[in-house]
Amino acid sequence: DQQVKQNSPSLSVQEGRISILNCDYTNSMFDYFLWYKKYPAEGPTFLISISSIKDKNEDGRFTVFLNKSAKHLSLHIVPSQPGDSAVYFCAGSSNTGKLIFGQGTTLQVKP
Amino acid sequence: KAGVTQTPRYLIKTRGQQVTLSCSPISGHRSVSWYQQTPGQGLQFLFEYFSETQRNKGNFPGRFSGRQFSNSRSEMNVSTLELGDSALYLCASGQAWGAQETQYFGPGTRLLVL
Numbered sequence: 610d611q612q613v614k615q616n617s618p619s620l621s622v623q624e625g626r627i628s629i630l631n632c633d634y635t636n637s638m639f640d641y642f643l644w645y646k647k648y649p650a651e652g653p654t655f656l657i658s659i660s661s662i663k664d665k666n667e668d669g670r671f672t673v674f675l676n677k678s679a680k681h682l683s684l685h686i687v688p689s690q691p692g693d694s695a696v697y698f699c700a701g702s703s704n705t706g707k708l709i710f711g712q713g714t715t716l717q718v719k720p
Numbered sequence: 721k722a723g724v725t726q727t728p729r730y731l732i733k734t735r736g737q738q739v740t741l742s743c744s745p746i747s748g749h750r751s752v753s754w755y756q757q758t759p760g761q762g763l764q765f766l767f768e769y770f771s772e773t774q775r776n777k778g779n780f781p782g783r784f785s786g787r788q789f790s791n792s793r794s795e796m797n798v799s800t801l802e803l804g805d806s807a808l809y810l811c812a813s814g815q816a817w818g819a820q821e822t823q824y825f826g827p828g829t830r831l832l833v834l
């Protein structure tokens with residue numbers, strides 16, 4: 610039972626354009642969502658999070674949108690930069706603090 | 721403030737051996753979680769410790785165990801290693817335990833079982 614799904618294994622965008630990474634979840638108990646960025650052979654780096662009581666959170670070039678009724682969240686990166694090329698994971702957590710991760714989306718930003 | 725540190729970074733073991741991995745959380749953080757990352761299964765939760773007590777456990781066999789010390793440092797042990805245990809083991813720390821807590825990851829320990 611995959612509670613968090615990232616249906617696009619990969620995404621390629623041009624430098625300066627918007628990157629939109631999507632994530633769907635099935636567990637209604639999730640009340641906190643996080644996005645992490647990961648380079649090969651390194652640990653995930655925290656990017657941005659959103660509480661279930663909000664529908665949008667913004668931090669610099671990164672914005673996360675949450676649609677609770679659709680059980681869908683997305684990460685927008687504007688403008689995209691070549692250094693953003695990495696694997697992006699979304700994760701959900703409930704009151705236990707345990708993170709459930711999606712399978713990841715590989716983003717490639719072309720110069 | 722220093723980040724999460726994990727030792728060793730790389731490890732090669734043979735089947736049947738056991739291994740102990742160490743994690744030092746960010747200063748002031750009291751929660752430590754462990755995750756396993758493999759190409760086929762992605763990032764999977766192993767267990768979480770807070771105040772030296774295991775608060776949550778994932779769906780892994782009893783060969784996987786852990787503990788947390790009074791200084792919040794944590795160790796993970798895998799006994800009777802199997803080839804399928806080859807993975808990147810990640811430790812994450814958080815200030816507290818429970819709802820809406822952001823976890824920060826260390827660089828991981830790459831374990832190869834031959």
